[in-house]
Amino acid sequence: MQKLYHGKNTYLSLRSIHELLTTQFLDNDIITIDADSTKVEKIIDTLYSPSLFNTQKIYFLKRVYKNKEKEILIKTLFEILDNDSLTILIWEDQKIRSNTKYFKFFKERNSVDEFPKLNKRSFVTWARKETEQLPFTIPPEILNTLSQRSNYEPERFNNNLDKLKLLETDTIDQENLNQTVADTLETDIWKLMDYINISDHTGISNTLEKLLEYKTDPHYILAMIARNLRIAIQTKDLLDNNTNERLFASILKLPPFAIYPVIKSVRNTNRQRLLLQYKKLCNLDYKIKTGRIEPTLGLSLFTLIL
Secondary structure (H helix, E strand, O other): OEEEEEOOOHHHHHHHHHHHHHHOOOOOEEEEEEOOOOOHHHHHHHHHOOOOOOOOEEEEEEOHHHOOOHHHHHHHHHHHHHHOOOEEEEEOOOOOOOOOHHHHHHHHOOOEEEOOOOOHHHHHHHHHHHOOOOOOEOOHHHHHHHHHHOOOOHHHHHHHHHHHOOOOOOEOOHHHHHHHOOOHHHHHHHHHHHHHHOOOHHHHHHHHHHHHHOOOOHHHHHHHHHHHHHHHHHHHHHHHOOOOHHHHHHHHOOOHHHHHHHHHHHOOOOHHHHHHHHHHHHHHHHHHHOOOOOHHHHHHHHHOOO
16 A cells, blocks of 8 residues: 655644554554655665564655655655555645656555645535534534634644533533633734734734744734734824824724724824835735745744834
8 A cells, every 4th residue: 555645734634644544554563754854765775674573564754755855765666666565655744736746656546645725615514524423513603613713723623622522511502612712813813913003022922923823824814914004004094184083983994992992002103114014014925925935934024023
């Protein structure tokens, strides 16, 4: 058996391999190789080394495509897989392009499992299947809320499910969901916005670190910062034009409780500073979309200038 596991959803692809190893190959000798950091010669020697026992070896190779000498390694792997009956499972923490020889080799053998990144709709479908065997039921509206609070991220969703499993109940309702799974994502996003408005660099750094630890999509964080800056610039313009502050909420189409903190934070802020921040954010967005900078790194660098 030889199979390639790849895709942008690395949590699910890695979980799939571990489930296979612990169900079908539990009694086998499992050899795990970090192929990205192991020299090609050592990998090949390991694959060719005979077993000291009668137990069949299962080779689990991680991140072959990130090896510095991947071309040599992959070519040798092709030769081994063509002429040997070794059981080799390969996991890549990325999507392998379909036009590469690497992908085509496994595709021709019907030995590719791809795990694409889930969008909101496909995530909820996946989440529904995940909950089918649970000892309690989760109504559709509660499942949607749980998915949102998990940032539509499978690993975080399953961690939240583990918390809900501790409850002695037949059905998860809004009350016990609120008590068990906090809406930390929305709260932390707005905390970040508040810290940006008052230029609290320590608060910005700590909150951003927490959001990234939760694996919040950096594109979403950037979008929220952009929204905040637009509101701040519009609010500053209204203040500079001596507009009645009671009209701000209706003009900006925001609830009063949301606009008054912004008024307080931008009242003494220089408008040119806000415009410069927005310009830098637009430049960052362009660099990310054109592949010039990695989103998380770009976000971290951008917040240093706020």
